[in-house]
Amino acid sequence: MNNNFLLLLPEFIVTGLAFVVLGLDLFLPERRKWVLPIVAVVGLVVALVVSLRYLWGVSDSLYDGVIRVDGYALFFKAFFIALGGVVVLVSVDFVRRNLEHPGEYYGILLFTVVAMMLLAASGELLTAYISLELLSFGLYVLVAYDRYNAKSNEGATKYILLGAFSSALLLFGISQVYGLLGTTRFDEISSALSSADALSPGLILGIALIIAGLGFKVAAVPFHMWAPDAYEGAPIPITAHLAVGSKAAAFALVLRLFAEAFMPIVEQWQILLIGLAVITMLLGNLVALAQRNLKRLLAYSSVGQVGYLLMGVAALAATGSGGIMLHLVAYAVTNMAAFLCLAAIYNITGRDDIAGMAGVARRAPLVGLVFAVSLFSLAGLPIFVGFTSKFYLFNAAAAQGLLWVAGIAIFSSLISLYYYLQVVRQLYIEPAEDAAPIPVPRLTLGVLGALFAGMVGLGVYPAPLMEAVQYASDALF
Amino acid sequence: MLTVTVFLPTVAALLLAVGLVRGDRNIRWFAAAVAVADLLLSVVVFVLFQPGGERFQLIDRLDWINTETVHASYLLGVDGISAPLVMLTGLLGLCAVFVSFHISHRVREYFIWLFVLQTAVMGVFTALDFLLFFLFWEIELVPMYLLISTWGTGRREYSAMKFLMFTILGSAFMLVAIVAVFVSAGVGSFDMTRLLEPGGALDASRAALPMGALFWLFFVAFAVKLPTWPVHTWLPDAHTDAPTAGSVMLAGVMLKMGGYGLLRINAGMFPEQLQAFALPIVALGVISVLYGAVVTLRQTDLKRLIAYSSVSHMGLVLLGLGSVAAVGGALTDAGLTGAAMQLFTHGTITGLLFVAVGVMYEKTHTRYIPDLGGLANRMPLVSGAFLIAGAASLGLPLLSGFVSELLVFFGGFRAFPILTILAVLGIILAAGYILWMLQRTLFGLRPARWDELTDAGPVELVPIALLVISIVAVGVYPAWLTDVFRDGLEPIVSGYNTGLAGIAR
Numbered sequence: 001m002n003n004n005f006l007l008l009l010p011e012f013i014v015t016g017l018a019f020v021v022l023g024l025d026l027f028l029p030e031r032r033k034w035v036l037p038i039v040a041v042v043g044l045v046v047a048l049v050v051s052l053r054y055l056w057g058v059s060d061s062l063y064d065g066v067i068r069v070d071g072y073a074l075f076f077k078a079f080f081i082a083l084g085g086v087v088v089l090v091s092v093d094f095v096r097r098n099l100e101h102p103g104e105y106y107g108i109l110l111f112t113v114v115a116m117m118l119l120a121a122s123g124e125l126l127t128a129y130i131s132l133e134l135l136s137f138g139l140y141v142l143v144a145y146d147r148y149n150a151k152s153n154e155g156a157t158k159y160i161l162l163g164a165f166s167s168a169l170l171l172f173g174i175s176q177v178y179g180l181l182g183t184t185r186f187d188e189i190s191s192a193l194s195s196a197d198a199l200s201p202g203l204i205l206g207i208a209l210i211i212a213g214l215g216f217k218v219a220a221v222p223f224h225m226w227a228p229d230a231y232e233g234a235p236i237p238i239t240a241h242l243a244v245g246s247k248a249a250a251f252a253l254v255l256r257l258f259a260e261a262f263m264p265i266v267e268q269w270q271i272l273l274i275g276l277a278v279i280t281m282l283l284g285n286l287v288a289l290a291q292r293n294l295k296r297l298l299a300y301s302s303v304g305q306v307g308y309l310l311m312g313v314a315a316l317a318a319t320g321s322g323g324i325m326l327h328l329v330a331y332a333v334t335n336m337a338a339f340l341c342l343a344a345i346y347n348i349t350g351r352d353d354i355a356g357m358a359g360v361a362r363r364a365p366l367v368g369l370v371f372a373v374s375l376f377s378l379a380g381l382p383i384f385v386g387f388t389s390k391f392y393l394f395n396a397a398a399a400q401g402l403l404w405v406a407g408i409a410i411f412s413s414l415i416s417l418y419y420y421l422q423v424v425r426q427l428y429i430e431p432a433e434d435a436a437p438i439p440v441p442r443l444t445l446g447v448l449g450a451l452f453a454g455m456v457g458l459g460v461y462p463a464p465l466m467e468a469v470q471y472a473s474d475a476l477f
Numbered sequence: 478m479l480t481v482t483v484f485l486p487t488v489a490a491l492l493l494a495v496g497l498v499r500g501d502r503n504i505r506w507f508a509a510a511v512a513v514a515d516l517l518l519s520v521v522v523f524v525l526f527q528p529g530g531e532r533f534q535l536i537d538r539l540d541w542i543n544t545e546t547v548h549a550s551y552l553l554g555v556d557g558i559s560a561p562l563v564m565l566t567g568l569l570g571l572c573a574v575f576v577s578f579h580i581s582h583r584v585r586e587y588f589i590w591l592f593v594l595q596t597a598v599m600g601v602f603t604a605l606d607f608l609l610f611f612l613f614w615e616i617e618l619v620p621m622y623l624l625i626s627t628w629g630t631g632r633r634e635y636s637a638m639k640f641l642m643f644t645i646l647g648s649a650f651m652l653v654a655i656v657a658v659f660v661s662a663g664v665g666s667f668d669m670t671r672l673l674e675p676g677g678a679l680d681a682s683r684a685a686l687p688m689g690a691l692f693w694l695f696f697v698a699f700a701v702k703l704p705t706w707p708v709h710t711w712l713p714d715a716h717t718d719a720p721t722a723g724s725v726m727l728a729g730v731m732l733k734m735g736g737y738g739l740l741r742i743n744a745g746m747f748p749e750q751l752q753a754f755a756l757p758i759v760a761l762g763v764i765s766v767l768y769g770a771v772v773t774l775r776q777t778d779l780k781r782l783i784a785y786s787s788v789s790h791m792g793l794v795l796l797g798l799g800s801v802a803a804v805g806g807a808l809t810d811a812g813l814t815g816a817a818m819q820l821f822t823h824g825t826i827t828g829l830l831f832v833a834v835g836v837m838y839e840k841t842h843t844r845y846i847p848d849l850g851g852l853a854n855r856m857p858l859v860s861g862a863f864l865i866a867g868a869a870s871l872g873l874p875l876l877s878g879f880v881s882e883l884l885v886f887f888g889g890f891r892a893f894p895i896l897t898i899l900a901v902l903g904i905i906l907a908a909g910y911i912l913w914m915l916q917r918t919l920f921g922l923r924p925a926r927w928d929e930l931t932d933a934g935p936v937e938l939v940p941i942a943l944l945v946i947s948i949v950a951v952g953v954y955p956a957w958l959t960d961v962f963r964d965g966l967e968p969i970v971s972g973y974n975t976g977l978a979g980i981a982r
Contacts, residue, residue, distance in 0.1 A: 382612035
């Protein structure tokens with residue numbers, strides 16, 4: 001077969017970039033290490049431009065369908081490269097102040113970006129598994145990066161143990177499916193399942209195990225126990241990466257898996273996903289009410305958001321996948337903004353608990369504003385992108401006859417507004433203990449401004465993003 | 478035209494946010510100028526609206542979201558129901574700004590939130606697309622929350638959170654209903670004008686939820702806002718602990734959002750259900766009237782007294798709505814017009830009450846009625862205004878309250894005579910608490926410490942004068958207002974009378 005490796009150019013660029021960063025780190029003296037994030041960002045921009053320029057409109061595959069290059073993969077490639085770039089930008093100030101060995105940090109971060117890109121491009125189960133493992137391993141190291149912080153080590157240990165366990169579950173599920181259907185490729189699985197006698201208890205078990213394994217990765221309930229500790233212990237930019245990137249990548253896989261491979265037996269898994277979605281939404285938002293640490297609060301709020309996304313997956317139909325992708329983008333922009341604000345505040349005050357946010361709006365007005373806006377967007381208040389994407393998701397669910405699930409989702413949003421408001425209250429209403437202004441680097445302000453513009457702009461005028469999402473989901477069906 | 482009217486305050490808020498105006502004094506005058514401009518614009522909107530012309534006029538339309546699954550447009554327009562309410566918002570917005578001149582702490586942010594609030598409320602009254610309507614409905618929550626919790630008094634954070642949680646709970650129900658309406662087969666868009674046409678798009682047999690369920694979902698959202706007993710408990714706390722401008726906006730226009738929603742959506746889009754469920758609705762209304770009135774009699778805090786009286790007066794809106802159950806073919810528009818008029822008149826009356834109390838509180842720093850007395854001598858202008866507002870509130874003829882209450886009772890009596898008689902008892906109780914309040918605060922022996930009080934300054938006199946004029950004008954010659962409301966309600970009333978019953982089959 002003729003494999004056009006040029007189709008994988010973006011992946012090659014990012015991988016090469018990772019090696020370049022690692023190599024540069026060897027030779028750069030300590031005082032010049034600020035170059036590394038710049039190199040990383042420039043390289044990512046190049047990769048983004050290359051992928052958009054050369055892969056637009058392409059629909060092809062390598063190795064006979066093992067790796068797909070189509071609109072769906074392109075959408076997520078661009079999304080993950082952009083996300084990686086934002087995480088690098090969020091990390092610049094944080095790494096400089098708090099962490100050692102920046103070279104390995106950025107290098108491993110870039111490897112996780114490659115893993116995410118490949119995850120979205122996988123056309124069969126084992127490629128997906130390997131990409132997922134690459135992503136997980138990179139994240140294990142990054143979560144533990146704050147070596148002398150006990151919480152970082154504890155969070156990473158929990159993450160590694162449960163991650164390994166979930167990978168085992170996932171692999172077992174994949175082997176079940178392979179054993180019963182004879183193939184791991186999504187399109188072949190789909191045609192195998194279309195025949196009436198393909199269904200068997202063993203197959204259901206396999207699919208359930210796959211859902212469990214992936215459920216761990218996205219921190220759905222009841223597989224979410226590792227998330228609050230890992231989020232709390234990890235360095236803030238990595239928490240952001242965990243919350244946004246790894247979840248989005250896992251959902252990219254889930255979407256392709258369920259929309260392509262498992263679609264013929266949708267009645268079997270739909271009820272399972274609905275059940276997971278409901279308990280995830282409710283539990284994530286309810287437990288968040290009790291949190292005092294902002295990173296843990298954001299962890300539980302992410303769990304709640306995963307519930308909405310699972311509802312979207314349960315409601316998958318030819319037109320349903322757009323809502324999930326839109327919500328992923330909205331969720332990414334919003335969460336990145338929230339974590340960047342938290343990082344900016346933590347860098348100066350050293351506090352990441354809710355009470356430590358008191359009076360921040362007066363001490364750093366722009367940070368306070370973007371933080372408040374991102375929290376309102378997460379709660380789903382209108383004019384911000386969070387409302388638009390949630391509304392789209394609810395519509396998709398209701399259109400598939402799941403109006404009651406959408407109703408539960410709306411009430412969970414209500415609960416979430418309460419705890420987001422607690423943070424906004426601290427920011428705007430409580431007086432600060434120490435009224436000194438918080439200096440925020442210009443780079444951070446620039447990124448915050450861009451994310452703010454994204455949250456408001458996409459909320460008010462989502463049409464361009466919706467078209468991109470439509471283009472991506474057309475490739476899926 | 479409408480876009481400018483709705484968004485002028487937001488533009489002003491943005492200008493304030495970027496720091497274009499510096500210095501507290503300049504900020505106040507800038508805010509005053511913007512408020513006057515918006516009032517003039519809203520009056521122009523009211524004047525430009527032609528009763529008897531097209532149903533929806535002054536339309537601004539833009540294609541907003543146009544994808545395969547979601548069609549929403551930016552659609553603003555006024556009809557007979559909303560044009561007066563837009564003017565009310567402009568008027569009360571100006572009153573809110575002028576009564577806030579004494580705020581000295583975080584002045585810039587205060588006016589920013591006040592302006593965003595005004596845009597949101599005007600947007601609710603003019604939005605004719607469900608998504609846009611919901612958007613504006615939700616936007617008003619955050620500014621009100623921040624206004625109460627930052628610049629309020631008493632248990633302000635508790636009251637602000639209670640207000641927010643109650644209202645959001647209500648709007649959660651509304652969102653479910655909106656999504657259900659949208660995904661109902663054959664609808665496919667959020668355009669309210671299409672849904673409001675007789676024989677419009679919502680077909681009962683293909684709706685995603687039973688029509689009754691949709692009706693009650695919307696009703697809950699608007700009932701929380703109105704508010705109706707038993708979901709009224711947020712109101713006394715929010716009104717009492719809010720800053721004066723907050724109370725004015727809250728009682729003056731935000732409660733009317735609930736009433737407007739009931740008229741526009743429940744009466745306009747679900748007329749059969751309104752007729753079918755009229756009895757429980759009217760019952761709730763009468764309970765609100767009586768319960769609110771009885772509890773008001775026990776209040777010793779001036780603002781809390783006025784707040785509970787609002788609960789009582791808003792119950793009459795439900796009575797007016799329920800008048801559509803009148804059997805015998807010829808439904809008059811009295812009940813519905815009364816309900817709509819009550820929205821406008823109660824807005825101005827309660828607005829004036831809160832302005833007067835606000836000025837008194839500024840001077841005396843107490844709202845505890847037993848501590849006050851004999852203020853009329855020291856503050857004749859404010860007392861005069863208070864007297865007029867109180868008299869209007871208890872329904873004295875020649876003032877606006879009488880007109881709306883009379884219309885409501887006319888309409889209600891045809892449908893539910895006994896319940897209407899019970900509601901009229903509310904008038905007696907209103908006379909009780911209003912006269913008691915006036916006598917205790919304005920007349921009688923004056924404690925020595927109030928001997929040096931001064932009257933309202935020129936700034937506070939502006940809202941007082943405007944509100945008194947509107948109360949008297951509507952009371953003496955209500956036709957200029959009732960004609961507009963009747964024009965807006967005419968499609969609903971004629972729908973009932975011709976038996977097409979609007980849209981549900």
